Amino acid sequence: MPTPPSSVAPPRIRRVTLTTAAIEDERAWWTGRLGLPAAPGAPEGGFAVRVGDGVVAFAPATDTGRGHAPGQRPSHHVALEVAEDRLVEASEWLAAASPLVPLEDGETIVDFPAWSAHSVYTVSPAGHVVELIARHRRPWSPADPAARGAALVRGISEVGITTPDVRQLVDRLATLGEELWFGDPDTGFAAVGDESGLLICVREWRTWFPTDLPAVPGPVDIALRDAPGLGTAGPVPVGSATELFAAADDDGGRPAPAADPEGDGPERNGGGPGDAGPDGD
Secondary structure (H helix, E strand, O other), X not given: OOOOOOOOOOOOEEEEEEEEOOHHHHHHHHHHHOOOOEOOOOOOOOEEEEEOOEEEEEEEOOOOOOOOOOOOOOOOEEXXXXXXXXXXXXXXXXXXXXXXXXXXXXXXXXXXXXXXXXXXXXXXXXXXXXXXXXXXXXOOOOOOOOOOHHHHEEEEEEEEEEEOOHHHHHHHHHOOOOOEEEEEHHHOEEEEEEXXXXXXXXXXXXXXXXXXXXXXXXXEEEEEOOOOOOOOOOOEEEOOOEEXXXXXXXXXXXOOOOOOOOOOOOOOXXXXXXXXXXXXX
C-alpha cells in the first residue's frame, strides 16, 4: 500500500469524550500519575484534562448508555502526538504512569515506516489503550527547549471508533468530508482523515494493537476542527456509539455530553498505522 499523504496542519481533534467503568481510577491516572491539568467542560460525574492544545475527557459508563455493551467495560483508544524527535523522553513520562506495552521481541518503541512514525503504548487502569506517536513528517517542538513530560505533547492525534461494519462507517464519514487515509475497511480497519487528526475505525471486539484487549464499544464524542461536513447545529451520529461535533477554537472544542443513560512494521488494528495494511492483531 502506498505511503499516505502528509499534513503539517495543527492537530484538528480539539476534544474527545470517552466513557469508562472506573471513573475515579482514570481520574487519578490522568491527573495524578500523568500530571495533566484540568480542563473546562468536564462531563457530569467525570473529568477533563488538557493534552497539548486538545482536551481528553471521560464520562462514567452506564449499563444503558448510548452504544454501551451490557455487562462490559468500554475499551477505547486515543493517541497523543508528541515532538517527533523526543519520543524517548516522552515515553519515560508515560512509563512512569503505567508500564509500556512490549512487542513480542520485548521492544516498546514501534516503528511504522508506512506512516513515517514511531509509537509507544500503555494501558490505563480501566483498560483504555493510550499511545504516544511521533510523526516524522510533522516537525514540531515545544516553545521551551527544556520542556519535559506533558509539555512534549502537541495534541490529540487519533481516536478509535468501534463499529459492527467498518465499510459502512467509512462511507458515512466520506459524506462528511472525512476521506479514507489508510487501510482497507473490508479487513475491519481503516484510518480516516489525515495526519493532523485520524479517526481509527475498527470492527467491534477486535483487539487493540499491540494488546490483547478487545475493542469493547462505548460512547465516544469527538470535536473536529475544519471538518467540512460538520455544522454548529448539533452532533452528527456515526458508527454505533460515536458522535462528531464541529469544534470551537477557544478551549479545545465544545464540551461533549456525558453518556445518555436513556440512549441507545507491525500491523495495527485500531491503535495506529501498519506497514502492509492492518488485518487483525
